[in-house]
Amino acid sequence: MGSERVLLTGCGGMLGDAVFRVCSEEFDEVLATDIDLNESWLKPMDVRDIDQCEKVFTDFKPTLVIHLAALTDLEYCENNNENSWITNALGTENIGFLCKKYDATMVYISTAGIFGGKQEYFTDFDEPNPLSHYAKSKYYGECFVQKYLAKHFVFRAGWMMGGGIKKDKKFVKKIFDQIKNGKKELFIVDDKLGTPTYTVDFARSLLKVIRTKNYDLYNQVCNGSCSRLDFAKEFIKLLGLEKEIKITNVSSDFFKEEYFAPRPYSEKLVNLKLKSRNLDYMRNWKECLKEYSREFKI
Numbered sequence: 615m616g617s618e619r620v621l622l623t624g625c626g627g628m629l630g631d632a633v634f635r636v637c638s639e640e641f642d643e644v645l646a647t648d649i650d651l652n653e654s655w656l657k658p659m660d661v662r663d664i665d666q667c668e669k670v671f672t673d674f675k676p677t678l679v680i681h682l683a684a685l686t687d688l689e690y691c692e693n694n695n696e697n698s699w700i701t702n703a704l705g706t707e708n709i710g711f712l713c714k715k716y717d718a719t720m721v722y723i724s725t726a727g728i729f730g731g732k733q734e735y736f737t738d739f740d741e742p743n744p745l746s747h748y749a750k751s752k753y754y755g756e757c758f759v760q761k762y763l764a765k766h767f768v769f770r771a772g773w774m775m776g777g778g779i780k781k782d783k784k785f786v787k788k789i790f791d792q793i794k795n796g797k798k799e800l801f802i803v804d805d806k807l808g809t810p811t812y813t814v815d816f817a818r819s820l821l822k823v824i825r826t827k828n829y830d831l832y833n834q835v836c837n838g839s840c841s842r843l844d845f846a847k848e849f850i851k852l853l854g855l856e857k858e859i860k861i862t863n864v865s866s867d868f869f870k871e872e873y874f875a876p877r878p879y880s881e882k883l884v885n886l887k888l889k890s891r892n893l894d895y896m897r898n899w900k901e902c903l904k905e906y907s908r909e910f911k912i
């Protein structure tokens with residue numbers, strides 16, 4: 615495993631932070647790339663540009679490619695659907711073609727957001743029903759990778775938390791920013807369910823699963839599940855602000871202007887394949903949030 619040459623795409627983001635750390639511990643040769651060079655250890659590579667990507671593959675000769683690059687803001691993707699398809703779907707094809715040509719294993723990160731409908735829990739075997747442009751373009755990437763490459767892994771993550779104050783773009787950071795800006799009352803939806811996914815656990819577990827060479831698609835989320843409301847309450851409690859911050863439950867309708875991209879009622883994943891193969895290394899989300907919340911000081 616240590617002899618792999620590891621190429622990371624889209625590594626400047628919240629998951630990339632954790633993936634870069636664990637890969638740097640495990641492998642001697644790691645090349646981290648992104649279009650947004652927010653760290654000195656990042657090199658430029660735009661996954662939409664197949665010629666630029668091919669140059670990186672010819673020079674670096676990766677044996678393992680962890681493809682993280684994506685446009686992850688659902689509202690941006692809804693408004694800019696051409697760019698979201700070119701980045702999330704065609705960008706994945708570009709990396710897939712090159713993995714095949716250079717005989718590298720490809721790891722693709724997908725999302726619980728590919729599900730939709732009335733069901734509450736989704737295993738690795740359930741039928742996806744993507745609702746938004748983001749979800750559709752990510753699902754396209756999943757299908758492509760599975761059809762096209764023998765040596766592939768697909769890992770589906772849930773509600774991502776990680777990357778800290780600098781890189782987290784999601785729920786934890788959104789709550790934290792409101793508190794930092796002096797808000798004393800938070801409006802949190804109680805009709806959206808999911809499985810939080812800590813980037814640190816996700817990155818560590820991913821490498822352990824890759825080591826088995828059991829090429830497959832895996833749901834990989836933290837154990838336990840919750841609503842956005844449960845999650846926000848737990849975070850506020852961990853920050854020691856239960857008395858200072860009032861939480862008011864609202865339905866998703868309350869945010870229909872701001873968060874207009876269609877989202878499923880439930881994105882709860884079950885790590886059925888990982889559990890059955892004794893490969894589920896993910897901790898409970900509350901334990902992970904406790905660890906992660908230490909990075910957020912008021």
Ligand SMILES: NC(=O)c1ccc[n+]([C@@H]2O[C@H](COP(=O)([O-])OP(=O)(O)OC[C@H]3O[C@@H](n4cnc5c(N)ncnc54)[C@H](OP(=O)(O)O)[C@@H]3O)[C@@H](O)[C@H]2O)c1
Pocket residue numbers: 623624625626627628629630647648649650659660661662681682683684685686687701705723724725726752770771772773774781783784
């Ligand atoms: N965040 C979640 O809740 C979540 C949940 C499930 C799955 N995932 C998946 O996990 C993977 C990692 O996402 P993340 O959570 O780390 O999100 P992120 O913080 O948005 O990271 C994605 C990175 O990809 C970069 N990128 C965008 N377009 C690119 C391009 N054309 N070429 C190269 N890099 C590009 C982004 O740069 P910019 O910041 O400049 O756009 C960003 O640095 C993605 O595949 C995502 O779909 C995320």
